[in-house]
Amino acid sequence: MASSHLLLFTAVVCLLFSVSIFFFLFGRKKGRRSNKLNLPPGPRGWPIVGNLFQVALSGKQFIHYVRELVPLYGPIFTLYMGTRTLIVVTSAELAHEALIEKGQLFASRPAENPTRTIFSSNKFTVNSAVYGAEWRSLRRNMVSGMLSSARLKEFYTTRSNAMDRFIDRIRVEAAENGGGGAVWVLRNARFAVFCILIAMCFGVDLEEEDIVSIDAVMKKVLITLTPRMDDYLPLLQPFFSKQRAQALDVRREQIETIVPLIKRRRAILTNPNEHRASLQFSYLDSLLDLRVDGRKSTPTDTELVTLCSEFINGGTDTTATAIEWGIARLIENPSIQSRLHEEISSIAGEGRAANEKDIDQMPYLQAFVKELLRKHPPTYFSLTHAAVETAKLGGYDIPANANLEIYLPTISEDPRLWSEPEVFKPERFLTGGENADITGVTAVKMIPFGAGRRICPGLAMGTLHISLMMARMVQAFEWLAHPDEPKLEFSSRLEFTVVMSRPLRAVVRPRRL
Template sequence: MASLDLAINLRSTASSWLSVAINQKTETILIVSLALFAILWYTWTAKKSSKGKFPLPPGPRGLPLVGYLPFLTSDLHHDFGKLAKTYGPIMKLRLGSKLCIVVSSPEFAKEVMRDQDPTFANRDVPVAALAMNYDGKDIGWAPNGPHLRLLRRVCSRELMSNKSLDSVYHLRRREVRQMVRDVSSNINSSIDLSELTFLTVLNVLTSTVWGGTLDGEGRRTIAAEFRQWTQEAMALCAKPNISDLFPVVARFDLQGVVREMNKLAVWMDKVFESVIGQRRKMDSAEGEEKNKKEESNKDFLHLLLQLTEEGEGDRKTPFTVTDLKALLLDMMVAGTDTTSTMVAWAMGELLRHPHVMKKVQEELEQVVGINNVVEEPDLPKLRYLDAVLKETHRLHPALPLLVSRSPSETCVVGGYTVPKGCQVMVNAWAIQRDPKTWDDPLEFKPERFLTEEYNKCEIRGTDYRYVPFGSGRRICVGLPLAERMLPYVVASLVHSFEWRWPEGTNYEFAEKFGIVTKQAVPLVAIPSPRLSNPDLYA
């Protein structure tokens, strides 16, 4: 999602950008030139579009050069939702020199993500993402084409298949049980659930990705370093960037975002090179016993290295070590941030609604038993927990504007022209709170997903009233892993412990908009043991 998805406390940032530019003579000339260019270009495109059969969508007027930027707040999805009430479910805004089209209804979302999916299969890529993700060669940002299809095929077949996920279940289980032990050692103390869930999901992913390659201390070291790396990288991605809003000056990197991101990318590449080197040494040392590996040595890195050695793909689009690194980075960044964020939102809603928490615990007692711990095979039987998580995704989609798209050719959506190369955003947050579609849309009511009207709404994007993970060929490829991890972590926390707010807490359920929309205030709660057998916490 272009950095304007991440960026925009623009009442302050627009003026700060301009003030920095004015301080230097050369940049003053550049800004003036940009202003003239923007005005001329805007006039030309407006005249051109008016001559066509289909007009551009309606939308608010902006200012010369900056467009509608100064009128937006940091809660971009909220702003777009309010504007949609005035201008309709498809509208245009000019943000800097970019034309943005925002879709806010199931009907138009269906046109973009299904009916004209091939046309809208490309991304509008922020420069920070290009620097971070091997020049956009990862699944999230790669352009539609043979290379993207290769990456998605490798990920779906080798990493996200039921067979592959089952083969590394022991690694996920080990880290979830460690989480339970950590919580049990802090009974009746305040625990930052936001931090706990981030570290747990990060540990699960590092174990899954290279758990058989590194020992416990090695995994913990990389996890700690990666957490700091993620925070710095996401901060750079969330920084308002002139290069994204005015691509004509992107080469100058006026704010140094690309320069700083390149430093972080070099560090992460060294980590990957080190871990890959260790895995290759392990495989080489095993020699003839390679096919008799112990279960503990199997991980995703092993599977991916096999594909590079066996020549996955073809001569034109081979699966390379760079592709391998890009896939690992996708899993580590996207998987950690989104899953941990959704665990925190789910736990927050359960704390706010004790009667819902009680119903989840009663279901767990029936399915799992008070003398047992939760296991992944239990999850499909937990229908009410599934409804709770669906409702959490509905109210708090991790990516409220999904990931922006860019049409490969000019097309028509809902009777309006959508120009080639513009930025298209689907406001999933607004769609999933639309009172025309949802009864009591602002209320947390998991039971709605147990009714005939909504029980077919799945997170796989087949019902366009409900698209928390997107839809079509750019739907989140890590969905199968998320479907296992999110309920497993939440079920383990809720089944093993009672949770309560710290005394005197007046928790505000506010959002902090960014690449992933998190809770503005860290979620803190106090656990007490639930299970009858103390050995279950060991």
């Protein structure tokens, strides 16, 4: 480890030395480029590395560093991160212009580091594909084949069983901790969502130890995809050969873990009479014979691994993160928790668990989930967009293939759009209160799932899972602060999704149904 750090340090020193040699030449070239395009303002950066070191040396994660630039440069600004140009949008008006009014212009994705394309099968996923026929085929299949309201209803029993297992798991963990009722919220929520998505994706029953093993591999993938210095400075790639080799090892492990599930599903579909209990539709079924526009063959096993992993990873951490923030808000506001419990009890009655049919009759729960997504979107940036060609946004030029980053917190906390935006207040969404179309079609006020052509296709599934899990958790337990944990705080950090800086350990007290 020490030797790799030394090599990287040497590379950076050499890079800075080369800057001093080529400074004037680079400056002239950059000046000529700047004259051609009227880019948004932004902090001055160093030659070649741009603002990269300013961000790295700030001591803050990028999701927090960006917020400090808004008062200095306005609602749209430019950051030069090595070879990448980032255009950061922080206002509702500009987000609406980019994603809705000019949605087709900004519907593509920028180029990726080779490490990332290893895991995306050269951008063969719904989220990473460039705007075009291939993307339309993949998205259409995911939406109509898996995430439509009709398809989601087919997995009612799967979700119900997973929720029973989830509540039992919390109850056991609470009892095992010396009778004190202590549980780790995020870990349990993540496992529950993962169980649902594994079943929806592959249509097979798995033992808990197998699910835990698959989950561990998926976590490795997410960790491997964490941005590195050579993502922004490709000339440093030779110094990251070890990390690239490790990425290839993780990819092989991912393939070796998922391909057996694909083969198992094929066997079920080939011999349906022998597997009647496993014939419920799965996402994989829609992929096996998928004909993507512009391609002559169906997806390979490696591509199937990629598409299935996208479906599972895309819905696991985002939902689990929301649950952790939600429980923290209930602990902070006992009155909100009491009101939720009263509503759930009045609708579900006594002696049975709340189900997803009940949720439609729970306006306060729905308001709570909306407020949760407003204050705590799973990510602070929507997935990166890119212009298909040089385009105008807010009067500025946006180069083709530049990273267009939509920053969500400044939108959902804008005092021009919200009353008391800093306060967590579900009541704002009840009848006669504030309105928010979370799809952003009518107006952008909060877009936790993005908006426009590249809006997250799992929006309906995500909100359903969050609502159902919160209902079951509040119905089964009273949630309290752990006496041995520090005072609850709502600072955040990026860990694929935006999680609580300190993982939430809570105390539960079982309620009577």
